[in-house]
Structures are given as structure tokens and as C-alpha cells.
Amino acid sequence: MAPPPTPQTMKERILQTADKLFYLQGIRAIGVDTIAAEIGISKRTLYNHFASKDALIAAYLERRFVHASPSDKPPAEQILATFDSLERRFAAKDFRGCPFVNAVAELGPSDRAVKKIAIAFKESRRLWFRDRLTELGVADADALATQLVLLVDGSIAQDLVRDDPAMARAAKDAATVLLRNAGVDVGDIAEKPAKRSRPTPQ
Numbered sequence: 001m002a003p004p005p006t007p008q009t010m011k012e013r014i015l016q017t018a019d020k021l022f023y024l025q026g027i028r029a030i031g032v033d034t035i036a037a038e039i040g041i042s043k044r045t046l047y048n049h050f051a052s053k054d055a056l057i058a059a060y061l062e063r064r065f066v067h068a069s070p071s072d073k074p075p076a077e078q079i080l081a082t083f084d085s086l087e088r089r090f091a092a093k094d095f096r097g098c099p100f101v102n103a104v105a106e107l108g109p110s111d112r113a114v115k116k117i118a119i120a121f122k123e124s125r126r127l128w129f130r131d132r133l134t135e136l137g138v139a140d141a142d143a144l145a146t147q148l149v150l151l152v153d154g155s156i157a158q159d160l161v162r163d164d165p166a167m168a169r170a171a172k173d174a175a176t177v178l179l180r181n182a183g184v185d186v187g188d189i190a191e192k193p194a195k196r197s198r199p200t201p202q
Helices: 010-025 032-039 043-049 053-064 075-090 099-107 112-135 141-162 166-181
Strands: none
Touching: 010 032, 010 043, 010 053, 010 099, 032 043, 032 053, 053 099, 053 112, 075 112, 075 141, 075 166, 099 112, 112 141, 141 166
């Protein structure tokens, strides 16, 4: 018999609520009053856990900074599966794009703390691609990794405008061409359809 779930701490409740509201409605649109009211606590209680809204924003983005899970699948399959994952996320009703891009767009590049976290996240994704490409023996893995993250971000932007998960498939097709041009044998990986599982928001 599994043990009962550990009760959430107040700090976790605040952060989870802020995460939902910031992502779905926007950082500027949501004040600490709204977050406190959603939980049923006072602003004072909220500030006991997060000294300012800026501190809460930083914690929200750090919570979203999830590193890619290790995998024993072939590197080329891992790379192209990224776009299958995007297609599933695009299909989610609560998908609102990349939270890091959204935060920089809302708060502006002058918010150095937010921009620093956003750059770190984007670079971690680029380096993940680079590492997989290096495993494949690609000559200029660094440049190709940059091109692949541009396909990822471009497909996210297109989906937000068009509300069309097929943008991820188009990006996957383009990634396949780039890999083949770099000498990677993708075999029939590119033709494999995305597994239909419950989509999760980014």
C-alpha cells in the first residue's frame, strides 16, 4: 500500500497557485492580492514566504526550469521526439507558449533577473541538442543545435498564432532535413507518428 501523499507546505501552495495564474493569465495581469485571494490567505502570509512579487516571479520561472530526463534511446530519435512532445503540448487547451519567452516579453529585457533565467533555460535546451549531435558525430554540432532550437521556438510562435499543433510536425520535418544534411541516418524515425498521450503544458 502506497504511503499517503505529503501535505503541501504553504510555500508550495503559493508557488503552485502563482505558477498557474502567471502562466495562464500573465505576470503583469496577476498581482499578489489575486494569488493570496485564490489560496485564501493574507498578503502578509504570502510575503512571509516570498519577500516580493519579483521573488515570486523568479521562483515561478525556476520551478518551470526542468532539465530533460535521461534516455537510453538513440540520439537522433531523442532529437526528433522533441517535436512529437511539442505537438502534444500544443494540443493542450491550457498551452500558452514558452513561459520564459512570455516573461521576457511582459517584463522587458531590462529585468535582468528574469532575462538571466530565460537565457539559462534556452541555453540548456540548446546544449542538450548539441550533446546529442556530438554523440552522433556531427561535425558542427554547436551550429546545428542552434538551428534546432530556432525550429522549436519558431513552431511555438506559429502554434500560438495559428492554434495548429501541426506546426510541430512541420518543424520536425525541417529538423529531419537538417539532420540528414549533417550526415545523420534518421532511418524511419521521422515517419513515426507522435504517441498520443495526455498532453502536458510547458
